[in-house]
Amino acid sequence: MYEQRFDKRAFDELRPMEAETGIIANANGSARFRIGNTEAIAAVYGPQEVKPKHLEKVDRGLIVCKYDMMPFSVPDRAKPGFDRRDMEISDVITNALNRAVLLEEFPRSMIDVRVYVSQADAGTRCASLTAASMACADAGLPMRDLVAAVAAGKIGDSICLDLTKEEEDFHEGGATDVPIAFLPSKNEIVLLQLDGKVSREDLKKIVEIGKLGAHKIYELEKKALRRRFSNES
């Protein structure tokens, strides 16, 4: 049984969040997103010439994403470099961004998205995707919508939002982790993964609770973007 969460949050409560854009001067767009102890930094370069050339698409642009965990982001050092997990997460982020960015507006070009996780406490792919979408907007790319991503899941018998590492490793009753990404104003799911075991009804509940969280993240994203150009005069 899991009646009270380890960090005393309500079951549908997000961890404290923080977002910021325009943090890397050399990139066309950049953003930082922190949720609890998970923090991701994203930089967007481009649109630019496609390298390597054979990847070029005649009718649309290309997003090349690289996700990486910094060596000091986890308690036992993460080996630097591109491993299988990084590859998978890079792919799911690319797929989600492909739905958000209007790629047909810049044919034959490439957008380089770099995401680095500086602190990891579960939900890194969601934090990375959120940061990457903010960086894309900051780079002035034409987009259908921002992406808001959050992990939800089932711990024991309770449906929870925004799991921590401690909860992901919960043993009694099992833990199910479902990272979800939305285009909030379109009500469209662009990423849905499932790690664990869950019934169909529970999955629906998890997606519903994830949607609530995503909308809160979406509001924060909009606020962070606006803050860059308003009140400073």
Place this chain on the structure above:
Amino acid sequence: MTQLKNYDIVTPGELLSEQGSDGSGTYVENGKLFSKYFGMLQINDRGISVTPFTGVYEPREGDDVVGQVVEVSSKYWVVDINAPYYTRLDSRDVNFRADIDDLARYIQMGDLIYARVFRIYANHAADISMRGTKYAKLPSKMITKVDPMKLPRLIGKEGTMINLIKNETHCEIVIGQNGIVWVDGEKDKMDLAISAIKLVESEYHNPKLMEKVTEMFEHVRAKV
């Protein structure tokens, strides 16, 4: 969502209007109008449009640009004009007689040129030309990059801002519409001009920008 006003800041995917009539920077989905960019909303009698705050340079016909030669082929030069794609300068489109197969004699790799975008293809490729007396190869001095969306502020109303910088620093400055700014002058003055340009870029949404730049020059003059 009807509380949106002129000059409001909008983010991508923000609902602008229930009826669709797309202007620039917007798109229509299911009959509703959404913003395509992170930018500023503009509502006028022609409709609703969104101007992005940031972005890469997108070449348009007739733009005067500063570019750097990245490749010399036997019949043309390939030039990086800070756009998503490289452009081509044909050996026939220059204001001097160029013998083909020996183009590196005239303009070499790494050289800076001032040229005009004269043709845009359907696939967004562009050709540039150096025909005309004002276009030339630029001696390699200092260049700096400015966000092309912020160029209007650097030029100022009828060139007031850039003339201020030119007069204060006695530098020759060439602004390419692609955001590359070429500066020539005495060494210290070039640094000063570039720091002024950077100040404009970082404070471009400041309504009292002109005063701020003047202040900076006065501050420097007081120190000397």
